[in-house]
Amino acid sequence: MPFTDKEMEVQIGHMLRIGVTLAAVVVGAGGVLYLRSETAAPDFVHFHATADHLRTVSGVLHGVQRLDPASIIQLGVLLLVATPVVRVMLCVIGFARQRDRLYVGVSALVLLILTYSLL
Amino acid sequence: MDALSFSGLVPFSGLVLGTSILAGLLGALTGLGGGVVIVPALVLLFKVDIRYAIGASLVSVIATSSGAAAAYVREGLSNIRIGMFLEVATTLGALLGAYLTAKVSSHWIAMIFGVALLYSAYSSFRQKGDHVTAGKPDPLAVKLKLEGNYPASSGEQHYTAQHVPLGFGIMFGAGALSGLLGIGSGAVKVLAMDQAMKLPFKVSTTTSNFMIGVTAAASAGIYLARGYIDPALAMPVMLGVLLGSMIGSRLLLKAQVATLKIIFVVVIVALGIEMIFNGATGRI
Numbered sequence: 001m002p003f004t005d006k007e008m009e010v011q012i013g014h015m016l017r018i019g020v021t022l023a024a025v026v027v028g029a030g031g032v033l034y035l036r037s038e039t040a041a042p043d044f045v046h047f048h049a050t051a052d053h054l055r056t057v058s059g060v061l062h063g064v065q066r067l068d069p070a071s072i073i074q075l076g077v078l079l080l081v082a083t084p085v086v087r088v089m090l091c092v093i094g095f096a097r098q099r100d101r102l103y104v105g106v107s108a109l110v111l112l113i114l115t116y117s118l119l
Numbered sequence: 120m121d122a123l124s125f126s127g128l129v130p131f132s133g134l135v136l137g138t139s140i141l142a143g144l145l146g147a148l149t150g151l152g153g154g155v156v157i158v159p160a161l162v163l164l165f166k167v168d169i170r171y172a173i174g175a176s177l178v179s180v181i182a183t184s185s186g187a188a189a190a191y192v193r194e195g196l197s198n199i200r201i202g203m204f205l206e207v208a209t210t211l212g213a214l215l216g217a218y219l220t221a222k223v224s225s226h227w228i229a230m231i232f233g234v235a236l237l238y239s240a241y242s243s244f245r246q247k248g249d250h251v252t253a254g255k256p257d258p259l260a261v262k263l264k265l266e267g268n269y270p271a272s273s274g275e276q277h278y279t280a281q282h283v284p285l286g287f288g289i290m291f292g293a294g295a296l297s298g299l300l301g302i303g304s305g306a307v308k309v310l311a312m313d314q315a316m317k318l319p320f321k322v323s324t325t326t327s328n329f330m331i332g333v334t335a336a337a338s339a340g341i342y343l344a345r346g347y348i349d350p351a352l353a354m355p356v357m358l359g360v361l362l363g364s365m366i367g368s369r370l371l372l373k374a375q376v377a378t379l380k381i382i383f384v385v386v387i388v389a390l391g392i393e394m395i396f397n398g399a400t401g402r403i
Contacts, residue, residue: 005199006192013192016185016332023182024361031132031354041131042351047168049346056344073350077178080357081339083185084332091203102264107203110333113210117217118340 008094012087019083023076030072037069085114128351135165136355143183143363145383148371150324151239152331153360154180154302158232159390162403167352169225169232169403173301174347177335179360180303184332186361187368197325198267201280201318205290205311206330210337212294217338219299221345229398232300236391240384242306259283260316269319278319286316298338303331 053059054074063071088111095103138160139153146153154176161172191197220228256279260266265280280286289311297304305327312323342348397403 006195009192009195009197009199013189016188020182020186020361024358027354027357030350031358034351034354035129035132038128038351041128042349044165044167044171044349044352047170050349051346054348054350055346070350073354074348077343077348077350077353077357080178080181080185081336081343084181084336087185087188088203088206088333091199100264103200103203106200106207110203110206110210113207113214114333114337117210117214117337 003094003097008091011094012090015090016083016087019079019086023080023083025076026079027073027076030069030074030076033067034069034073081118085111085118088114132351132355135161135352136359138164139179139356139359140363140366143179143360143365144367144370145363145386146183146360147364147367149243149380149383149387150305151243151387152180152303152305153183153364154300155236155239156387156390157356157360158301159236159394161352161356162229163390163393163397169228170220170345170347171349171352173220173228174342174349175301175352175356177301177339177342178348178353179357180297180301180335181332181339182357182361183364184303184328184330184335187328187364188332190368191325191328194321194325196269196319196321197329198265198318198322199329200263201265201267201312201316201322202326202330204263204265205287205308205326206333208287208290209294209297209308209330209334212291212296213298213334213337214294214341216295216298216300217341219295220342220347223299225403226398226401228299229394229403231296233391233393233395233398235296235300235302235304235306236387236394239306240387240391242310243380243384255281257281257283265316267322269322271319276319278317278322280312280316280318282315282317286311289315294334294337297331297334298341301338301342303335305331 060071060074091107142156143153158172158176161167260280260283268275293304293307308327309323312318
């Protein structure tokens with residue numbers, strides 16, 4: 001039984017929806033905590049870049065351990081950014097199951113570009 | 120326009136959430152995506168710095184693309200090989216675009232954004248005919264398996280991509296715009312597939328929707344590292360746009376939205392002109 005493109009897409013579609021739901025729940029939970037812990041709206045009129053610990057994966061994970069609300073929201077953002085990356089990974093596996101070497105290569109190249117941008 | 124000013128976090132977040140729901144709704148009904156509306160709304164109404172606005176918008180773009188994927192898969196029209204091949208171009212373009220946001224002044228970003236808005240508005244009224252005249256298939260397309268079948272009124276129709284290098288080049292531009300402006304640039308992606316590569320219109324739009332998330336993910340890491348993604352802004356924007364686009368896609372199935380669409384396109388044109396004006400006069 002060959003693994004069709006359609007089956008591959010259906011699997012990926014489900015995974016993406018689960019990923020987005022999870023990310024939205026984490027962002028929402030972090031948001032509620034954030035609204036309860038802060039009172040003043042931050043200054044967005046002038047750009048000064050977010051705090052250092054919100055700009056790296058390790059910083060965000062440390063913040064989550066401290067139950068820092070902003071870090072929890074940022075974890076949700078990271079989960080969300082991960083969904084398309086996982087999608088490309090699933091394509092690499094899917095094309096490998098179809099023994100489509102050319103497209104294993106193409107999707108691996110996209111994965112490489114994404115990994116480069118995220119590191 | 121005067122800046123809406125807030126001292127409290129809750130009213131600020133609430134108003135951003137409401138605006139984002141509207142942006143998501145508008146994006147879904149026009150088929151342009153929420154990002155193209157939320158950035159000018161944040162910049163013009165809330166006077167948010169454009170870098171924070173595009174950071175928050177990019178997050179919402181990934182959410183809507185990934186969230187809608189299951190629905191597009193059900194239609195069975197997107198082409199994963201064509202999508203994956205062209206994602207090589209869009210992700211590379213997105214890297215360039217995200218790199219450029221730090222180099223280009225915000226006046227220019229605002230003006231380029233305005234032009235992108237005007238083009239998007241125009242494209243939403245373009246003729247949506249399919250290219251039945253199968254020209255000579257590009258030998259490159261055959262080699263790269265850029266082909267497929269789609270259900271046409273006359274039965275199953277086969278298609279093969281044409282002008283692959285041109286399509287690839289336009290996709291690189293679409294990626295760069297996405298990275299520079301924090302939008303999905305679906306209109307340019309559809310242009311590359313529908314106009315340049317002569318793919319059926321429905322195949323182009325569904326494949327484009329699938330590609331938007333991957334393209335946006337390529338600039339998200341760079342935005343995050345530069346501190347453009349602020350959780351306090353990203354939270355209401357992401358949740359609002361996601362909610363708005365879910366409501367919008369339900370409405371699309373139920374109601375005739377032609378009149379609504381014209382109103383929304385007028386709004387988009389107005390926002391585009393305002394962005395160009397504010398950018399050119401140095402207000403953004």
